[in-house]
Structures are given as structure tokens and as C-alpha cells.
Amino acid sequence: AQRVTQPEKLLSVFKGAPVELKCNYSYSGSPELFWYVQYSRQRLQLLLRHISRESIKGFTADLNKGETSFHLKKPFAQEEDSAMYYCALSGRGATNKLIFGTGTLLAVQP
């Protein structure tokens, strides 16, 4: 079964501290993995995807197929990073179906 697991509902860190938001997935084939972010009172938007291997707003995520993980990392958290973060998965093909994890609320304290 396709599933995305984010074990932490809330992650609270101080400004300048490193951040790691965990994401594990279950998928029988070769999935595409994404991180979406939802800032307060703003729409859901794509933060990054594994296939592009970009660093957006200082965040990176590496796909580890052995551990079926796609953790989101940032070396130094900023207050403006406070938001809800969703890890999401899509199988390859034309179904256009995106499956979201339960989300982690990141709170960066001053």
C-alpha cells in the first residue's frame, strides 16, 4: 500500500538551530517524493522535490531508497520557516495522484 508517514506532529526549535523533519514512505515501485509547505493564511505550495535535487530557502532533502526516507533538513532555522510541512508521494504514471503525510508543524522560537 502507498503510505507516507511523518512521525512528528510538532517540532519546536530555536532560531539558528538545525532542523530535520522526518518522512518515511511505503511504495512498491519507484515513487516521486515532494515536500509541500503551508504558511499561516497562505496556500499550500511546493517546497522541493527529490528529482530536482535543489535547495530551496536553505532546505534540502535526500531520497534514501534503502531506508525509504525523504527527510527535510535545514542547518539554521529562521523564524519565517514556521509553517506546516507535508511530505507527499506520487507513483510514476499518468494517474496524477498525490498522497500526503499527516504533516509536521514546525515552530521556530526566537
Next chain:
Amino acid sequence: DTEVTQTPKHLVMGMTNKKSLKCEQHMGHRAMYWYKQKAKKPPELMFVYSYEKLSINESVPSRFSPECPNSSLLNLHLHALQPEDSALYLCASSQLSGVLTFYEQYFGPGTRLTVT
């Protein structure tokens, strides 16, 4: 124009009412989606349209009726809803994905629906 717009922003309706949610995009995307999001929960896929045809229905109750009149518009017709249908309804659009690629979904701001 790189945004997905949704109207109305808020909607309150009774269980016997009929109402519609509207979604519009002008990015030339040929895939459009409806999601339902309950408070503090992730979005749940309801419907997918590809080339204006319904391609995925995630076993959504028939009181929700989607419609895609053209490539830029997506409607969700609501009838005889229940209080538990109260949620944020999100529309999204994307280019059509292929076997080797998956295109980013662009989300609208949502319609906050309250069923009384």
C-alpha cells in the same frame, strides 16, 4: 497568470441547500483536482480531471458532483451535505504527468465550507 483562484472564500450552507464551488486557472494546465482538508489534517484527494474528463473519483459520496466545463474551469456542486462535510476544499492544477515525470500541482487558497 500563475495562480489558481477559488470562489467563494467562505460558504455556509444548510443540509438542504444546493451550492457550487468554483475554481479557475489560466496556466494551460490540463489536469485539475479537488481535495478536502479537515482541520489539522492533510489534504485528501477527491477527484482528478484530465483533459476535462473525470479520471479519478476516490469513492466520494454522490452529494459531491464535480464538473469541468472547459480546460480552465472546475466546479464542485454540493447537494444535501452533512455537517461532517464541513472542511476546507482545495482546488489544484498541473500539467499532465507521464510515465517518467510528475508535474507540480499548484493549489488554490481554498473555500472554507460550513454545513449547518
